[in-house]
Amino acid sequence: MKRSEITDHPTVVPYSHPSGGWGSLKSVTEKTLAEGLSVETMAQMLTKQNKADGYMCVSCSWAKPAEPHLAEFCENGAKATVWEVTRKRCDRDFFATHRVSELLDWTDHELEKQGRLTTPMRYDASLDQYIPVKWEDAFREIGAELNRLDPKSVIFYASGRASLEASHMWQLLARIYGTNNLPDSSNMCHESTSVGLPKSIGVPVGTVQLEDFEQCDMMFFFGHNTGTNAPRLLHQVHDARKRGVPVVTFNPLPERGLVRFKDPQSPIEMLSPDEGVKMSSDFFQVRSGGDIAAMTGIAKAVLELDDAAKATGGERALDVAFIAEHCHDFEAFEAFVRAADWAEIERVSGIARADLERVGAQYAKAKAVIANYGMGLTQHRHGVQNVQMLCNLLLMRGNIGKPGAGVSPIRGHSNVQGQRTVGITEKPELAPLDKFAEIYGFEPPREKGKATVEACEGLLDGSVKGFIALGGNFARAVPETEKIEAAWRKLRLSVQIATKLNRNHLLPGEVTYLLPCLGRIEEDMQAGGPQHVSMEDSTACIHGSIGWRKPASPELLSEPRIIAELAKATVPGRSTVPWDEWVGDYSKIRDAMARIWPDFHDFNARFLKPGGFHRDLAACRREWKTESGKANFIVPDGFDVNPDIEVDGKHVLSLLTIRSNDQFNTTVYGYDDRLRGIKGSRMIILMNAEDMARLGLKDEDRVDLRTHADDGVERKVEDYRVHAFSIPRGAVAGYYPELNPLIPLWHHDSQAHTPAAKSVPVEILRRSS
Structure with missing residues (x-):
């Protein structure tokens, strides 16, 4: 399908209905039927989604509750399931009738809509087509190619959907091979969180759990379209609003999920003629990049209230006891806030002083506050400072490390946070390399690897020769798309492990393979019987996921099996990793991970229980694993989003x-x-x-x-x-x-x-x- 076929008659009409409700049900039903599935089949399947005895959603990373709703899925989660279990197949016949150069004219939607990949394929330049290849030949040839390349020139990329088991195996393969080039999708979205939070509070992830939403008495949202990117979180917000909790949202666009919501699981709400629950008590359309200014205004209002309380002997607006015992460098932060000019705050944030003072007064009265945020904070040139400024705001009133309060980064992919936990990182200081050496009998590389931006730089300057992708659509997801696509074709080796066709697969290097894998919802049968996998959600809870649907093709292999076969072909005898033993019984991978990470003790006994188990995060106990030994107030450089580029708002x-x-x-x-x-x-x-x-x-x-x-x-x-x-x-x-x-x-x-x-x-x- 050419682009012109879908752009001739677009319409833009304001949408005044709530998110959720009948609109969501209609959209999911339409997608279900379009993929050749019956509504009855999908209904049966979705009852298992995000349940302890079912599979974890293949889209967003929001938490899987111990006591789930009858339907514990959202519109986009249901669509992701439909997309994976489609009856359509992108098989040998498809590739035999389409040249790769022809497919480059297709849209992203049309490529994936061809259905599930079924057969391992190798690109034939003379035909400009993918042709079938035997699995054993593909592994042998890929291993030989990898061993001709310098390991420092090869990228091992991971998208956020691979399980903890597969992710741990993936990073071991890369390091045994000899590289820390382990970028993942978090580099593109929440790396600002992973860098910012450790300096502020000593952990790289959020401190909020599901039960905190039941105990909070105020909520912030900064830069997150919850109704689209994590709709199941709307249940917690919905419940909080019904008990009168103020929810204050800052976002440039008035996203419907945080404006109005109808709970599809409530017959009363669904049948009611009203427009659903008002989700944000205040919704401020902050200027793009104006979040630090807005937070500074709130902090300034709190300081002014605290000054007044000191003068009159009233209750302090600052949590002075918490700051004295647990915090470092408050004085520098206080000086920054006091020096900030209200006129500049209003100009950069686009929000009136009176509104920010009113929010500050609300915040000063609240006892337990959760601050949720998304890529509207992280994807800026001062994204780390955005995250740290939000921590500053929470620390002012002791809102980290107590029930009902904390910082809540809302991640994207369903296991992107967990991949980092089990070793996928380009930063050697963040991986337990000594433990790897001790347990697996090899010497890991110690130099820093390439993250996403550095991998792109390597593609452009030619220093990257090989790219092995565990899922994803890397070339489409990164900046400089046209230049990256041109550079991709100069790779010596490109290997893509995937469930569906995407644009990155149409950019062949000199040697190119497309390896189809099982989806998460499908039964994974190995020598030891059916296997289960695990993921970590946005709240740092580890959950099991049980695949049960018949695989889309008998030729599909699981991700752990593909990784093990690549390892056996590439690095045989270079470690004590029992690849075949692990593939036969994934519980042995989890046992191995428990030897490395204390958080994972009794892994196999705990991960399939309702609610899973929570990682031990020191900040939740008000222990601060920072250089100062305390939670740090960190002063931002200023308000400018692009300090060296003039963005005048005119031309x-x-x-x-x-x-x-x-x-x-x-x-x-x-x-x-x-x-x-x-x-x-x-x-x-x-x-x-x-x-x-x-x-x-x-x-x-x-x-x-x-x-x-x-x-x-x-x-x-x-x-x-x-x-x-x-x-x-x-x-x-x-x-x-x-x-x-x-x-x-x-x-x-x-x-x-x-x-x-x-x-x-x-x-x-x-x-x-």
């Missing part, structure tokens, strides 16, 4: 990339974004009406976008339609990953190197026709 605007409620990361389920009222296209740019008028634009005008950067590289996307939308002046929004070509590779957080996809300086160019 140069700030682009933030967004996802629709019909997609999960690079997987696009359809061309509608119901919750924003967009239908029929993703080639849409949302603009402030005043900006459109100033630039002489009206709805449906066609435009090109060009990156505003003085680096000698022209980055441009063409033929988009503009539409007026509720978005702050100076900002525009459009869909990921289509707009990734506009993001310079160097445009990333200065500390974490997370691509700054929420604040890209662009110019809008009107097309002549």
Whole structure:
């Protein structure tokens, strides 16, 4: 399908209905039928989703409760399940009738819509086609190629859906081979969290568990579209709002999930004619990149209230006892906040002083506060500082390490957090290398490996020769799309382990393999019988997942089996890892992990229990594994998102990339974004009406976008339609990953190197026709 077939008649009509409700049920039903599945079959399958005796959702990483709802799934989770268990097959016949160069004209949606991959394939350049290959030949040939390459020139990438068991095996394979080049999808989204939180509170993950939502008396949301990216969290927010808990949201776009919500599991709400529960008591459309300014305003209001309390002998607004016992460098932070100018706070945040003071007064009265956030904080050039400023705000009132309170980064992929836990990291200091050496009998490499941005740099300069991907759609997900795609074709070796066809598979190197694997929902039968796997959710709980559906093809192998066979072909005899034994019985992998990480004690006895088990996080006990031995107040550099780029809001605007409620990361389920009222296209740019008028634009005008950067590289996307939308002046929004070509590779957080996809300086160019 060509792009023109889906962009001729798009519509943008404001959506005033709640998220959830009948709209969600209708959308899931339509997707179910489109994939050749009956509603009855899907209903039966979904009753097992996120249950202790079922499978963990293959999309987002939100927590799996010990006492689940009857239907413990959301709209996007159901769509992800439909997408995996589709009856459609991308098989030998498909590849025999399509050349790779032809498929490059297809959209992301159409590629994945061909269904499940069924057969191991090797690219034949003379035919420009993938041809079937025997598994044993593929493993032998890949191993031989890897052993011809310098390990430092090879990338072992992992997407966020691989299990803990497969992830642990993957990083062992890479390190036994001789490299720490272990980027993963967290590099693209929450690396700012992984870098920022350890410096502030001594752990790289959030401190909030599900039970905290039942005990909090206030909630913040910063930069997260909950209704699309983690809809099951709306149940906790919904319950909190019904008991009167204020929920204060800061987000440039008025996302429906945090505006109104109808619980599909409540017959009363579903049958009610009203518009559902009001989810945010206050919703502030903060300017793109204005979060530090907004948080500074709240902190300034709290300090002013504390000054008044000291003067009158009233109850302090600061938790002075907590700060004295547990915190470091509060004085520097206090000086920064007091020196901040209210006029500058209002200008950068786009929020009035009176509103921020009112929120500060609410916060000063609350006893237990949860701060949730997403990529609206992390994907900026000061993403780490955004995260640390949110910690500062929580620390002011002792809102970390007590019931009902804490910091809550909402991760994307369902096991992206867990992969880091079990060793997938390019940073050797974060992996227990000495333990690996002791237990597995090999000497791990000690030098730093390549993260995502560095892997891209290596692709562009030619120093990366091989790329082995455990899932994902790397070339489509990263910045500089066009340059990366061109560089990919120069690789000596490209290996993709996948369940469905995507664009990255159509970028063959000199030697290219496409290896199909089992999906999480499918029965995994090995020598020791049916096997189960485990994941870590956003709340640092470890859960089991039990596949039960018949595999899409008898040729499919599990991820652990594929990894083991690659290891046997590439690094035989170079460690004591019992690859075959592990594949026969995954419990032995978990036993091995328990020897390395104390958190995993009694792993096999605990991970299948309802609610799983929680990792031991020192910050939850108010123990701070930081250099100072305390929780640190960390002063931000300032308010500017792009300190070396002029974003004037007149000719140069700030682009933030967004996802629709019909997609999960690079997987696009359809061309509608119901919750924003967009239908029929993703080639849409949302603009402030005043900006459109100033630039002489009206709805449906066609435009090109060009990156505003003085680096000698022209980055441009063409033929988009503009539409007026509720978005702050100076900002525009459009869909990921289509707009990734506009993001310079160097445009990333200065500390974490997370691509700054929420604040890209662009110019809008009107097309002549």
